[in-house]
Amino acid sequence: MQQSRSQVTERDGLYELAAGPDVLDSPRYNPDIAPTQVHERTWNKWHITALWVGMSICVPTYTLGGVLTAYFGLSVGEALLAILLANIIVLIPLTLNAFPGTKYGIPFPVLLRSSFGVIGSNVPCLIRAVVACGWFGIQTMFGGLAIHLLFGSIFEGWKSLGGTGEVIGFMIFWTLNLWVVLRGAESIKWLETLSAPLLVLVGAGLLVWALPNVSMSELLAQPANRPEGASVTSYFLAGLTAMVGFWATLSLNIPDFSRYAKSQKDQIIGQIIGLPLTMFLFAALGVVLTAASASLVGETVSDPVTLIGHIQSPGWVALAMALIIVATLSTNTAANIVSPTNDFQNIAPKLINRTKAVMLTGVIGLALMGHELLKKLGLLVSDLSLESVYSNWLLGYSSLLGPIAGIMVVDYFLIKKQRLDLAGLYRDDVYPAWNWIGFVAFAVPVALTLMSLGSSAFSWFYDYGWFTGSFFGGLIYFALCSLRSTQPAVVDSAA
Numbered sequence: 303m304q305q306s307r308s309q310v311t312e313r314d315g316l317y318e319l320a321a322g323p324d325v326l327d328s329p330r331y332n333p334d335i336a337p338t339q340v341h342e343r344t345w346n347k348w349h350i351t352a353l354w355v356g357m358s359i360c361v362p363t364y365t366l367g368g369v370l371t372a373y374f375g376l377s378v379g380e381a382l383l384a385i386l387l388a389n390i391i392v393l394i395p396l397t398l399n400a401f402p403g404t405k406y407g408i409p410f411p412v413l414l415r416s417s418f419g420v421i422g423s424n425v426p427c428l429i430r431a432v433v434a435c436g437w438f439g440i441q442t443m444f445g446g447l448a449i450h451l452l453f454g455s456i457f458e459g460w461k462s463l464g465g466t467g468e469v470i471g472f473m474i475f476w477t478l479n480l481w482v483v484l485r486g487a488e489s490i491k492w493l494e495t496l497s498a499p500l501l502v503l504v505g506a507g508l509l510v511w512a513l514p515n516v517s518m519s520e521l522l523a524q525p526a527n528r529p530e531g532a533s534v535t536s537y538f539l540a541g542l543t544a545m546v547g548f549w550a551t552l553s554l555n556i557p558d559f560s561r562y563a564k565s566q567k568d569q570i571i572g573q574i575i576g577l578p579l580t581m582f583l584f585a586a587l588g589v590v591l592t593a594a595s596a597s598l599v600g601e602t603v604s605d606p607v608t609l610i611g612h613i614q615s616p617g618w619v620a621l622a623m624a625l626i627i628v629a630t631l632s633t634n635t636a637a638n639i640v641s642p643t644n645d646f647q648n649i650a651p652k653l654i655n656r657t658k659a660v661m662l663t664g665v666i667g668l669a670l671m672g673h674e675l676l677k678k679l680g681l682l683v684s685d686l687s688l689e690s691v692y693s694n695w696l697l698g699y700s701s702l703l704g705p706i707a708g709i710m711v712v713d714y715f716l717i718k719k720q721r722l723d724l725a726g727l728y729r730d731d732v733y734p735a736w737n738w739i740g741f742v743a744f745a746v747p748v749a750l751t752l753m754s755l756g757s758s759a760f761s762w763f764y765d766y767g768w769f770t771g772s773f774f775g776g777l778i779y780f781a782l783c784s785l786r787s788t789q790p791a792v793v794d795s796a797a
Contacts, residue, residue: 308725315566316340317406319724330420331728332651334659335644338407338561345562349491350572352498353559356632357552358580359501361444361606364588366545366581368604371589374541375528378521378589384538385585388545389578395553395707395772396577400569402714403557406724410555410641411648414706415727417713417779418744422736424649426554426706426744431642433551433703435663438638439671442479445630446472447607452623455616465678472675478631480664483639484657487562490635497632504625505587508606512590515597521589540765547768549577550703554710555641639663702751704768705744705775712776713740717783739786743779747771 308322319325319337345353370381402413410430414423449471454461463470482489528537563569588606595603599612610622639660646659654662676682714720726732751771754763763770 308728310724313340315405316343317724319407319728321725321728325725325728328729329650329652330415330730332647332655334656335409335412335647335651336728337412337724340407343404343407343562343564344488345491345559345568345572346564347568347572347575349495350559350563350569351576352495353491353636354573354576355498355501355580356494356629357637358577358633359505359584359629360441360633361626361630362440362548363581363584364591364606365604366548366585367589368592370541370545371527374544375526375532375537376534376541377526378524380526380534380538381541382582382586382589384541385545386578386582388542389549389581391542392546392549392553393573393577395711396549396556396573397570398711398715399553399707400556400560400563400573401566401720402722403560404563404566404569405720406722407561408557408724408727409561409644410557411645412727413557413710413714415733416718416722417709417737418740419734419737420727420730422734422740424645425741427645427648430551430554430703430706431645431663432666434555434638434642434645435666436670437551438479438634438642438663438667441630441634441638442472442476442667443671443674444607445475445479445627445634446470448623448626448630449474451607451611452620452627454611455619455623465680468678469675472671475627475630476664476668479634479639480660482631482635483643483660490640491562494632494636497628500625501629501632504622504629505584508591509587512587512594512598516590516594518590521593536762536765543766543768547703550707550768551641552637553707554703555644558640558644559636638667642666702748702767702771704771704773705747708772708774708776709740709743709779712780713783716780739779739782742782743775746778747774750774 306322306324308325309320310317311320317337318340321331321336325331366385367378367381370376370384371378374381376384399413402408403410406413411423411427414426417423418426447468450460450463450467453467453471460467482493526534526537560569563572588604591598591606591609592602592604595601595609599609603609603612607623607626610619610626613619613622642663643656643659646662647654647656673682673684677684714722723732747770750760751764751767754760
């Protein structure tokens with residue numbers, strides 16, 4: 303006999319939901335965004351470490367040092383320090399926002415129902431989803447290039463296809479990404495676990511290849527690309543903000559993964575081990591290889607896929623491209639498809655299941671790269687480069703997500719005191735449909751950030767957008783919640 307009401311039980315600090323008709327029949331519920339059961343939380347600290355190794359070792363990470371030196375006026379040493387420090391800083395919102403995912407087994411969009419409302423949660427979810435779809439398209443472009451070069455090293459005639467071959471590679475890699483995610487969280491876990499040691503070996507091999515052709519002392523001694531005598535502080539902080547923005551999106555939707563963690567200890571240790579050092583070392587490898595590329599292949603190349611493509615040995619090219627494909631696949635599936643898949647389901651859980659949401663993510667990512675694909679097919683002529691999209695729009699847009707991170711942390715730890723009504727998150731009778739406080743706390747810092755673009759006196763507000771946004775978003779949310787005369791009491795269903 304089916305229970306009439308949902309029941310929440312607690313086991314060793316982890317809560318799970320036995321859903322009754324009140325939840326099962328709710329328009330806010332489907333099995334894919336339901337809380338994970340305790341027995342489904344199988345990711346230990348090494349799985350989470352592997353997740354971050356797999357996500358961090360990718361082409362955009364490789365190019366970060368070059369982005370900071372070319373666009374932000376930092377020296378090589380300053381750029382590497384900014385990358386390391388940024389990833390230590392971003393660990394704070396990552397680990398804090400992972401807590402409710404691990405405790406309650408809930409994904410990112412369901413957690414947002416607490417701070418933005420059951421229906422209102424769709425607004426920040428869709429903002430996050432657009433960023434993820436953009437990154438998905440860019441990573442798929444890199445993966446498609448690797449497939450094109452792989453085929454070119456095996457089949458001589460393939461090289462003559464040029465841009466058409468890259469587009470075919472894009473579509474193959476696009477399909478492969480969607481297939482992995484459709485197979486579920488366990489498929490992603492094992493992909494990351496198996497690829498992590500391979501990726502570390504690839505990085506070590508590339509370093510051995512490059513080191514004889516570069517002087518580290520000369521590299522670190524190169525002057526910064528900024529006006530002579532200019533203070534390093536403003537340049538460094540702007541670069542630091544951009545680097546924090548690199549994983550700002552994951553600091554929001556980390557519950558999508560922490561909901562599978564065995565314990566809070568596992569998610570904390572796994573992230574500490576996996577993220578900062580991996581990002582620093584692979585970005586440093588990118589700096590070294592870019593500096594060595596002139597000696598290695600006769601020209602300066604800042605993209606590892608293109609650099610390896612210059613190698614004259616087809617066998618080594620084929621092996622390297624196969625491993626880059628694995629690296630890009632492990633990054634793309636976890637970082638850029640899982641989140642929008644959950645976000646799109648949150649719109650209408652009864653109508654959009656995981657399969658439909660994955661396909662929707664794929665179609666939007668494909669559409670966002672349509673401009674670049676048409677250029678490669680020779681059907682469009684344009685000066686807009688993929689690098690400019692990556693360096694400017696996505697990193698800048700990511701920094702605008704800071705207020706959401708601040709609001710999430712304040713709501714869970716200070717307002718709700720780490721106590722949520724698990725069943726109520728999937729119904730319409732506990733949390734409001736729209737929480738206006740969440741939207742005010744989000745809109746004010748975003749508006750100030752955009753307004754600061756036209757003011758030299760307040761340009762710092764934009765330059766440090768993620769920091770100012772998260773701080774003011776959290777502060778405004780806390781202040782408005784404190785001023786609200788009637789704060790509804792929300793407690794654990796199991797309490």
